[in-house]
Amino acid sequence: MKHFADRLAAAIERCANPCLIGLDPHIDLLPDEFALARDRNAPRAARARAIGDFCCDVIALCRGRVPAVKPQSAFFELFGADGVAQWERVVAAAHAAELLVIGDVKRGDIASTAAAYATAFLEGVGGDAESLCDAVTLSPFLGADSIEPFLGACQRTGTGIYVLVRTSNKGSADFQRHGAPQLSQRIAERVVEWGRGLIGESGWSSVGAVVGATHAAELREFRESMPNTPLLLPGYGAQGAGAADIVDAFRSSSGATQLAGALVNSSRGVLFAHRDAAHKGKPWRDASRAALEHMIADLTGALGATAK
Amino acid sequence: MKHFADRLAAAIERCANPCLIGLDPHIDLLPDEFALARDRNAPRAARARAIGDFCCDVIALCRGRVPAVKPQSAFFELFGADGVAQWERVVAAAHAAELLVIGDVKRGDIASTAAAYATAFLEGVGGDAESLCDAVTLSPFLGADSIEPFLGACQRTGTGIYVLVRTSNKGSADFQRHGAPQLSQRIAERVVEWGRGLIGESGWSSVGAVVGATHAAELREFRESMPNTPLLLPGYGAQGAGAADIVDAFRSSSGATQLAGALVNSSRGVLFAHRDAAHKGKPWRDASRAALEHMIADLTGALGATAK
Numbered sequence: 001m002k003h004f005a006d007r008l009a010a011a012i013e014r015c016a017n018p019c020l021i022g023l024d025p026h027i028d029l030l031p032d033e034f035a036l037a038r039d040r041n042a043p044r045a046a047r048a049r050a051i052g053d054f055c056c057d058v059i060a061l062c063r064g065r066v067p068a069v070k071p072q073s074a075f076f077e078l079f080g081a082d083g084v085a086q087w088e089r090v091v092a093a094a095h096a097a098e099l100l101v102i103g104d105v106k107r108g109d110i111a112s113t114a115a116a117y118a119t120a121f122l123e124g125v126g127g128d129a130e131s132l133c134d135a136v137t138l139s140p141f142l143g144a145d146s147i148e149p150f151l152g153a154c155q156r157t158g159t160g161i162y163v164l165v166r167t168s169n170k171g172s173a174d175f176q177r178h179g180a181p182q183l184s185q186r187i188a189e190r191v192v193e194w195g196r197g198l199i200g201e202s203g204w205s206s207v208g209a210v211v212g213a214t215h216a217a218e219l220r221e222f223r224e225s226m227p228n229t230p231l232l233l234p235g236y237g238a239q240g241a242g243a244a245d246i247v248d249a250f251r252s253s254s255g256a257t258q259l260a261g262a263l264v265n266s267s268r269g270v271l272f273a274h275r276d277a278a279h280k281g282k283p284w285r286d287a288s289r290a291a292l293e294h295m296i297a298d299l300t301g302a303l304g305a306t307a308k
Numbered sequence: 309m310k311h312f313a314d315r316l317a318a319a320i321e322r323c324a325n326p327c328l329i330g331l332d333p334h335i336d337l338l339p340d341e342f343a344l345a346r347d348r349n350a351p352r353a354a355r356a357r358a359i360g361d362f363c364c365d366v367i368a369l370c371r372g373r374v375p376a377v378k379p380q381s382a383f384f385e386l387f388g389a390d391g392v393a394q395w396e397r398v399v400a401a402a403h404a405a406e407l408l409v410i411g412d413v414k415r416g417d418i419a420s421t422a423a424a425y426a427t428a429f430l431e432g433v434g435g436d437a438e439s440l441c442d443a444v445t446l447s448p449f450l451g452a453d454s455i456e457p458f459l460g461a462c463q464r465t466g467t468g469i470y471v472l473v474r475t476s477n478k479g480s481a482d483f484q485r486h487g488a489p490q491l492s493q494r495i496a497e498r499v500v501e502w503g504r505g506l507i508g509e510s511g512w513s514s515v516g517a518v519v520g521a522t523h524a525a526e527l528r529e530f531r532e533s534m535p536n537t538p539l540l541l542p543g544y545g546a547q548g549a550g551a552a553d554i555v556d557a558f559r560s561s562s563g564a565t566q567l568a569g570a571l572v573n574s575s576r577g578v579l580f581a582h583r584d585a586a587h588k589g590k591p592w593r594d595a596s597r598a599a600l601e602h603m604i605a606d607l608t609g610a611l612g613a614t615a616k
Contacts, residue, residue: 024420024421026420026424040433040434040435041434044433044434044435044436047433072417072421072424074415074417074421074422074424074425074428075421075424077392077424077425077428078424078427078428078433079433080392080393080396080428080436080439081389081390081392081393081395081396082389083428084385084388084389084392085388085389087389088388088389106415106416106417106447107382107414108414108416108447108449109380109382109414110475110476110477111477111479112332112334113332113380113382113383114382116334116382116383116385116386117382117385119386120382120385120386120388120391125348125352125355125386125387126348126349126352127348127352128352128388131388139414139416139447139449140449140482140483141416141447141448141449141472141475141483141484142472142475142477142479142480143475143477143478143479143480143481143482143483143484144479144482145477145478145479146477146479164449164450167418167449167450167451168418169418169419169450169451169453169454170451170453171419171450171451171452171453171454172450172451173451174448174451174452174498175448175449175451175491175494175495176449176451178486178487178491178494179486179487179488179491180487183483183486183487183491186483186486187483190482
């Protein structure tokens, strides 16, 4: 099955939950076992390997439990070429663990450059298949011609994109709410257009949208204006949104709950659970496993309760 | 001298021109000497090395003639970790040739992630000083909290940023002209605020703005609304803008021409001049050198004529 949204819907159904684990290896927050990553006197390659080791351990916890992971490029780029080598290792490890990989890269550039990014992350240059992503996040700021090269790549390779529509951070209001209609609504209209040619057998498009779970009041509107668009919801957990905030993102126009309608992301809440008071004294893997199971139960509970 | 805008102003004065050469090694356009980059059966590291070799040769042409170069990250990321290793080599080579390096990365992400990008490109993790950029381009789409971590990095390290305000591509109108006032104008106001604490002895801020030379009619307005902001103007040459289109970007409120007011970028027009009919049959280095000298003469002519 080569269509991204169909593969995603199948993975969500198989795991019976819409959890997405963000692989954001902040070096300052890593468990002591990976303290080498913080050592400015250690060789860069060894420091980068430590963040790769950590992510591979998290992937082992995720295996079979959640449909997808979302590595954040910045934390790998921190270590330059050594970090990108670990990005490739982590992406390949996630694929080996049968997890879909959404590369959180937020790229956005003029058409010829966008084409190079599409090749870099989705199509490959040859010999790099296992380190390619199933989908990437994109910034729409440069307009339609910055997105279009990716649509071709999605068609050719069965991959997907998630366009930033309304991000989870406080500053997102600065420009994304500009104008009337708000910029985010205008972008949502274009996301629907871009996704029209990429709707799969599942009824979902391979062109998704990022909408912060922290804007609970807006989720219903975005769900209605983008009915075939898989959503990616950052902001659950550490950023403040709870399970009750996200249910509207899963509700169809008829009121039914569609589990494949969105992915809910948690990064720090799972990766760095060992730092939370609730898990004090636990080995980090136990803390992360408990946080992951809590997230799954929390979301399936909230969604089941509204499914009827 | 540690302040980015002061270093830039000095470099522009030393070279007596505001030319910025974009290092965009499109593999399909490279001279035959670098055809290995296109060979899908060659090892990735060898292919990546070919684009690095090409960029280093272009840097040799630029040495002493122009103040700065602008490598485009996408064409390096194409080759994964091997490409990023070449990015580091090219940045270091440009520094060795006494060229300022503006990394065209167009990153934009939430605050903790933005901080990682700022470290990756401007501050370093230790032992990577020679491969850091003097400035990077940033997308403002996520708002003020996505820019602020870079301001701290600029203060600490004497580096700079160029915020995308109005890009040179056709699709830039899709969202950048949204609302009233237009989004780009709103962003320009914020660029001035962000740059206020980073104004150097030259009078210029280390917070710059990207404004497409293809929007000649808007340049005067952007120059007036951002009086201390160094502009970066893509779109000259291959994208269609000529020397007459960019003079307003250099004009102060009193009407004087300030050479340090903007950098004018050309990528393909110089790198791939061997493909132009005007240079048919010339070895690529001769074609590129001629195109570079033509650009310098074209811009200094247009700016000198309006300086008075």
